[in-house]
């Protein structure tokens with residue numbers, strides 16, 4: 001288990017991480033999300049041992065001491081994949097991945113490198129020099145290299161940021177299945193809602209260097225406690241309850257994702273359409289609900305200026321009022 005207790009750290013007198021206390025069970029995958037600059041990379045670096053803290057960081061009861069105690073930062077059982085890939089450009093893909101693997105059994109080493117390259121779908125480029133690869137290909141090689149010596153704890157900082165959408169989906173499925181099979185605990189700092197929702201057992205939300213939420217992705221997505229959290233998953237509406245449920249008189253604000261608001265033939269909620277954005281499987285419609293802007297989804301484009309009726313499921317409203 002990874003434990004952090006009262007972890008505080010700042011690059012200067014202003015703290016970036018403030019009294020972080022958390023536990024992550026062995027084998028769990030945790031997504032770390034939050035607005036840019038909230039401290040995600042710093043937290044991964046601190047766990048890896050790049051920053052000193054007066055708080056406590058431990059892995060399976062072994063205290064992980066920072067740079068004030070270790071000349072060479074890091075521990076052999078932790079791998080940290082930073083946003084820069086740090087590959088050796090003159091070496092081939094296979095040489096980069098195998099760089100820290102033992103040379104005692106060359107055939108075993110070759111097999112292991114190939115297995116890793118298959119996980120990241122780079123086996124065909126095994127003999128290409130790293131310097132000749134695209135950014136996304138380099139990122140995949142760096143990922144394979146981080147896995148080479150089967151870490152117990154893997155810290156990934158935006159690991160798919162350079163990888164195209166199609167490949168990213170395949171890669172994520174393969175990678176996280178591989179990590180589960182090998183019981184590798186993983187923390188992934190990400191801005192991508194699919195990373196945060198689909199592949200994590202828990203999602204930790206950071207805000208201003210503090211833990212703002214620590215829940216399962218389903219709990220956070222289905223009952224977002226506030227707009228900051230909901231907006232990390234995509235577009236979100238924050239509307240006055242009585243505007244979307246006219247029988248209510250409360251001035252309470254309610255959070256609704258665009259797909260939760262439907263266009264219907266008739267209702268008491270009338271909006272004027274301002275724009276339609278094609279999203280592939282649907283259109284995101286921007287509309288004026290009295291003085292405020294609201295976003296909803298519709299299977300077809302709607303003409304600007306059209307007045308349409310909207311509705312929201314009553315049970316959904318009731319559950320959001322409670323959350």
Ligand SMILES: Nc1ncnc2c1ncn2[C@@H]1O[C@H](COP(=O)(O)OP(=O)(O)OP(=O)(O)O)[C@@H](O)[C@H]1O
Pocket residue numbers: 011012016034035036037038039040041042043189
């Ligand atoms: N080497 C550094 N020296 C001084 N300040 C730094 C350094 N690295 C980061 N910071 C500051 O620490 C804060 C947290 O940065 P960090 O990179 O951890 O955020 P982040 O959540 O990972 O951001 P992003 O999502 O944009 O990668 C920011 O205010 C940043 O400006």
